Amino acid sequence: MDAVVVGGGIVGLASAYYLAERGAEVVVCEKGSLGGGSTERSAGGIRAQFSTPINVELSLASMAVWRTFEEEFDAELAYRRPGYLFLAREPATADAFREQVAMQNDLGVPSRVLDPDDAREHCPELRAESFRLATYSPTDGFADPHLALQGFARAASEAGAEIRTRTAVTAVRRDGDAVTGAETDAGRLDADVVVNAAGPWAREVAATAGVDLPVAPRRRQMLVVDPETAVPESVPLTIDLDTGAYFRPEREGAALVGGHFSADDPDRDPDAYRRSFDLDWATTAVERAGDAARYFGPKTRIGRGWAGLYAVTPDHHPIVEETLPGLVSAVGFSGHGFQHAPATGRIVAELALDGEASLVDVSALGSDRFERAELIEERNVA
Ligand SMILES: Cc1cc2nc3c(=O)[nH]c(=O)nc-3n(C[C@H](O)[C@H](O)[C@H](O)COP(=O)(O)OP(=O)(O)OC[C@H]3O[C@@H](n4cnc5c(N)ncnc54)[C@H](O)[C@@H]3O)c2cc1C
Structure with missing residues (x-):
């Protein structure tokens, strides 16, 4: 063949x-x-914290490979698993979280629903008072x-x-x-x-x-920041789902910050989009991250950043x-x-x-x- x-x-x-x-x-x-x-x-x-069984199954089958990737491919991966922490502000989001965790658990994912106060065990500077509910799964993480x-x-x-x-x-x-x-x-x-x-x-x-x-290119941006308070490497990738802001630890206290806060541009041509980040967006992204966790106070310094494309259906x-x-x-x-x-x-x-x-x-x-x-x-x- x-x-x-x-x-x-x-x-x-x-x-x-x-x-x-x-x-x-x-x-x-x-x-x-x-x-x-x-x-x-x-x-x-x-x-593995997705809302549909098919996405969870794709994750579980992929994570089985990521876990053994370094041995199997004799290659580095820098795979860290501090978990993902999802946060809900709205009642409907919290209800959906409960249903999703039940579905994920049925498929073998060790995710759980958390009271936001208890989520501070994973993300000590979390503004727990702003959230109604959290979910956490210890086997989620990120790689290079x-x-x-x-x-x-x-x-x-x-x-x-x-x-x-x-x-x-x-x-x-x-x-x-x-x-x-x-x-x-x-x-x-x-x-x-x-x-x-x-x-x-x-x-x-x-x-x-x-x-x-029906696959459309959609521009999304990322930042590396030097937060006002260092983000420990044990902090999960944390997503404030109702604002769209997310962050995760990098090395030595730095953090990656991302999120999408406005309507999509048409972005019809994947060869012609701006690859550098927008300053207005960066300010909003850091503010929103700061609304979720106290790491990102006003002294947070924006380092480098970039834009890339999601291919969205x-x-x-x-x-x-x-x-x-x-x-x-x-x-x-x-x-x-x-x-x-x-x-x-x-x-x-x-x-x-x-x-x-x-x-x-x-x-x-x-x-x-x-x-x-x-x-x-x-x-x-x-
Ligand atoms: C800011 C940002 C953050 C993201 N974060 C995450 C994340 O945390 N986790 C996650 O899972 N995903 C994340 N993604 C999405 C992830 O990057 C993509 O889903 C993934 O890289 C898609 O891989 P791909 O191989 O399908 O596409 P690509 O990496 O885009 O590869 C497609 C390739 O096809 C080539 N190509 C196109 N047309 C032709 C042609 N006619 N002939 C020859 N070559 C061609 C292109 O040059 C390109 O290299 C993120 C994306 C962005 C932009």
């Missing part, structure tokens, strides 16, 4: 690895440099996306995949319904399977095969399916694609080689859900 993977981000490289490991002849085409799309602009968060990408890239090469950077796929080739390969700016590649792992460019790649996938779930015979789509991760890449890579290999997925039942992730209006909304989106 010959496979062309479009995109050298974390999803494309994990897919390439699992395909090559199972014996496929794989060529990865990356139009820029590896990780130069969203992957290296990610916060690296890895959590750059290290993860390098690990998958090397493993894919060692398993026999050929990785071509500065090679753009200009069209997915079809003969009738079936896909027969790809045109690139460096010539034609015949293949039994083409994997669309083009992140924020996924809609454009799909369009060259005559398919419309209308229900904040990915599309993972064989869209046409020979065209496997793994797109639209809506801000969760770093953490879900290991499970997705294995599922892509299953769809390509076995014709169906067995690791996780991904039937809910087909693109036909948008036509049937059977959306599966993820609530825990930051």
